[in-house]
Amino acid sequence: MKKNIGIIYGGYSSEIVVSEKSKDGVLSFIDETIYNRYPILITKEKWCAVIDGNEYPIDKNDFSFQMNGSKITIDCAYITIHGTPGEDGLLQGYLKMLNIPHSTCDVEPAAISFNKFTCNTYLKGFGVAVADSVLLRKGHEYNAEGIVEQLGLPLFVKPNAGGSSFGISKVKESNELTPSIAKAFTESNEVIIEQFISGTEVTCGLYKTLNKEVKLPITEVVSKNEFFDFEAKYTAEKVEEITPARIEDKVRDRIQSISSLIYDILGCKGIVRIDYIISDNKIYLLEVNTTPGMTVTSFIPQQIAAAGLDIKDVFSEIIEDQIARQ
Numbered sequence: 001m002k003k004n005i006g007i008i009y010g011g012y013s014s015e016i017v018v019s020e021k022s023k024d025g026v027l028s029f030i031d032e033t034i035y036n037r038y039p040i041l042i043t044k045e046k047w048c049a050v051i052d053g054n055e056y057p058i059d060k061n062d063f064s065f066q067m068n069g070s071k072i073t074i075d076c077a078y079i080t081i082h083g084t085p086g087e088d089g090l091l092q093g094y095l096k097m098l099n100i101p102h103s104t105c106d107v108e109p110a111a112i113s114f115n116k117f118t119c120n121t122y123l124k125g126f127g128v129a130v131a132d133s134v135l136l137r138k139g140h141e142y143n144a145e146g147i148v149e150q151l152g153l154p155l156f157v158k159p160n161a162g163g164s165s166f167g168i169s170k171v172k173e174s175n176e177l178t179p180s181i182a183k184a185f186t187e188s189n190e191v192i193i194e195q196f197i198s199g200t201e202v203t204c205g206l207y208k209t210l211n212k213e214v215k216l217p218i219t220e221v222v223s224k225n226e227f228f229d230f231e232a233k234y235t236a237e238k239v240e241e242i243t244p245a246r247i248e249d250k251v252r253d254r255i256q257s258i259s260s261l262i263y264d265i266l267g268c269k270g271i272v273r274i275d276y277i278i279s280d281n282k283i284y285l286l287e288v289n290t291t292p293g294m295t296v297t298s299f300i301p302q303q304i305a306a307a308g309l310d311i312k313d314v315f316s317e318i319i320e321d322q323i324a325r326q
Helices: 016-029 090-097 107-114 116-124 144-151 174-185 230-234 249-266 299-306 311-325
Strands: 003-010 035-042 047-051 054-059 064-067 070-072 076-079 133-137 155-159 169-171 190-195 200-208 213-215 219-223 239-242 270-279 282-289
Touching: 003 016, 003 311, 016 035, 016 311, 047 064, 076 090, 076 311, 090 107, 107 116, 107 249, 116 133, 116 190, 116 249, 116 282, 133 144, 144 155, 144 174, 144 190, 155 174, 169 174, 174 190, 200 249, 200 299, 200 311, 213 249, 219 299, 249 270, 249 282, 270 299, 270 311, 299 311
Parallel strands: 003 035, 003 076
Antiparallel strands: 035 047, 047 054, 054 064, 064 070, 133 190, 155 169, 155 190, 200 213, 200 219, 200 270, 219 239, 270 282
């Protein structure tokens, strides 16, 4: 009997458009000779399995659905929602209560890593280098001049809970800060303002199972835009992605070592991607992605290919490992 894998996509944020693309990638990466693959859409309006253009409502009591007179239950959920509720721990908590294995980390690691300021501050305590930053909350007053004085210019303004570069601005002049903060608040109730660090941007994928650890080749990211924004991420001619990265072996090894440490500190599971800036031989953490993009051109598929691995074998490993942990 084939196991039933629910590929969960959608979400409640602007990142739904990215999640749709990742769902198509994950569908192609999961071996249909071993598994039954069921795309499951979750939005604020509906939860449903979407199969051959037809929608089958999800029974939230057990995360099952009825199709052609039969009840379909899910043996493992592959979460590819970027943003809430798939990346912040909400969906993980629901699935955990139902004893349904899922592809990502559990509630606490998801909640910590989704909150950029909390995650970076927490990891800083373990010796991980991060940019200086300020956290703002919606409805609270702030001093724009004081922020510029503290962090300098240029600086980055980002939604504290979000991804895919929605709502991010690079601020070069003081008068740009207030409108950039307002823009970021459209994506999140908290905004993080970070010191700008000039350097080489890289990203490192890895995963661990009960039996092994796999550190994937590192990708160097060269954006042709002002920074690695949404357009650069999803428009091929706007970015150059080089795998493996053009960095010294000792720097590569150090990044992979830091990534493995962060993975364990947070208690991650499944495939994780961690972004960095290398500046003056120092490695600064940018962000931990516990549900990284999975389009066919995303970083993780590139890195898996560069490692000489079969992506279907990797996904089977992840799925079977999560089932074994249950």
